[in-house]
Amino acid sequence: MSLVFKALADPTRRRVLELLRQGPMSAGELSDHFDVSKPTMSAHFAVLREAGLIVSEKQGKSVVYELQMSVLEDALLSFAKAFGWKLQETKRPAYR
């Protein structure tokens, strides 16, 4: 569940999920909506995939992403959007 909270903590990732609610989209189509570099977007996709919120499928040369959210995760996303949650990602303490 912490992976889900981590994924929903970032507004860019929340926006990606919002876009995917309309239907499956390729990585390129999704990236067009954001003013960030492709490696950064790839990192966001990786976090969402790791949390099990999206799935990817390779179609030809492009990777297509699709939502895979449970009802609870869907509700969490809606709450985060409605109340503008700014969830902080927990940082691990630095070990010496």
Add this chain to the structure above:
Amino acid sequence: MKKPVIAFAVLLAFAAFADIVRRLGWIDAVMEKRTIGVFLGSIAIVTGNYLPKLRSFRSGNRLLGWIFIAGGSMYVALFTFAPLALARQAAALIGIALIVSIAIQWQPLRFNARQPGTALLLTFVYLLSTAIVVYLFGHPHWAEWLHSAFFASYFWLLAMGEKQCLRG
């Protein structure tokens, strides 16, 4: 998909356990009926929560999950707070509405019985159908046909799944 299957099995075991506990005389029949109703609602909530994770549901068709959660929550509330007679009548109506909503969305899903989600949904339909019959008619003899119908439909789906695999 393992988590919901485990949760489903645990809730089912608790519902069966309630029957055993009643037979042992530790709880009365009213408490047993309420407990089974609450667990049936909980099973609906667990199943509904994970339905949108199924491949067939991912593309837009996410409403059924929410309907399950709403129906399951109503079951839990009714069997916890309402008088038992009223809870059973209302639960039968809610159950029929749930089965109708599953039936409406069944065809486009192209289920494969080998998927755990399909087995989960079909088992839930079976449980719900049996509960509706009991809530409306008590324990009629013809309810035995439900068991046969469930097994027949499960094997039919399994055969359909095999057919798709062979085609694929």
